[in-house]
Amino acid sequence: MSGTDSPTPYQPTERTTLTRASARGSYDRPVVHAILDEGYVCHLGFVRDGAPVVLPTLYARVGERLYVHGSTGSRPLRMAGQAEPGLPVCLTVTHVDGLVLARSAFHHSINYRSVVVHGLAHQVIDQGERAEALDALVEHVVPGRAADSRRANAKELAATAVLSIDLAEVSAKVRDGGPNDEPEDMDLPHWAGVVPVSRRRGAPVPSDGLTPGIALPEYLCAL
Template sequence: MSSPAEYAPTPRTVPTRSRERAAYDAETVHAILDDGYLCHMGFIADGLPVVLPTLYARVGSTLYLHGSTGSRPLRTASGDGLPVCVTATRVDGLVLARSGMHHSINYRSVVAHGTAYRVQDPEERRLALDALVDTVVPGRSADCRPASAKESAQTAILRLDLAEVSAKIRSGGVNEDPEDADLPHWAGVVPITTVVGDPVPDPGMPAGAPLPDYLRRFTGA
């Protein structure tokens, strides 16, 4: 599925508050998705809402979502599909105001609505599994054993075509009431970043085994 330049707003993707923070251009949406690999997938099971954290990978305008074949609600996606709402969020900072009411968070988020379907085609499943591994550590899929037939049968891959999707971003500093400006409380932004640590070899690795180039690039080691 080719990527559009912009996703069309819908009643479900237009926020009711802070509409100025919403974005629908594919470049912004895709950049936020590509900066992470963990999302939350919401759906209805037996008439009740369920939200599951899961891995995802973006390929063009498609999200591949990792699941288990043992999950009954996910099995329904192999038929008419499973209506879902998928959210991914990156926290960039804590905004501390002089008043408790005006504390906030700098964030980048994506919300996608649609119907997810089980991926059945073997070639697409292979592509999706490799994409899920490489989304976590780029280049890793070429440096590990592929899933066996038994392992693959235990893994459900859901496909969600991005169509009804939006981004929402909050950045910048504190928004204060003018009358609070002279209060003696500290105010400002505490940045939040994700740091990749130095790789720790498995005890079974041969002594002195070199770090693969892709892992060296990923960790900066």
């Protein structure tokens, strides 16, 4: 989303230091931002009554802050509004880029790009920031859409809440390339390689009852 990428990388912490395949890790802000900006759904983890809970939800990045969408009645939103200094959370975003098929079952893998964010979630109370965050959530899914839709009314705003999480403790991890077979397996009679996986948008389907004459917006034609 918006925000200028800083050349300064994120600083590793105990929670973001990679312990396995550390060479695949990155703390570069442009790498982290690109992975976050390409996704739609994150998984938000927190602890409730001593047990872990992980929920899928929409998110958007504005500079060095993530906004997470939710209902005012949802657990993390209620807990974030009550917790001081904030609700401890772990947020993840992952893209699958390929299925890696090796000659041995052990070395099968997946090419992926992922980001893990640790931090404190806060309920956004300021009305100006909340309006900006809600616009960002719409724009993140379809750029250009926020200005081409009715803004939320008072009743809808009362039922909608937003969490904010600052990007401070962050790490990215990327796996690409082919299989890492053992030298003694190279001559085995099994196909090996990568099956690419990509996300594809289909042609827009108009809603039932769409007023005749409303053309497909240019921002959808560009998808």
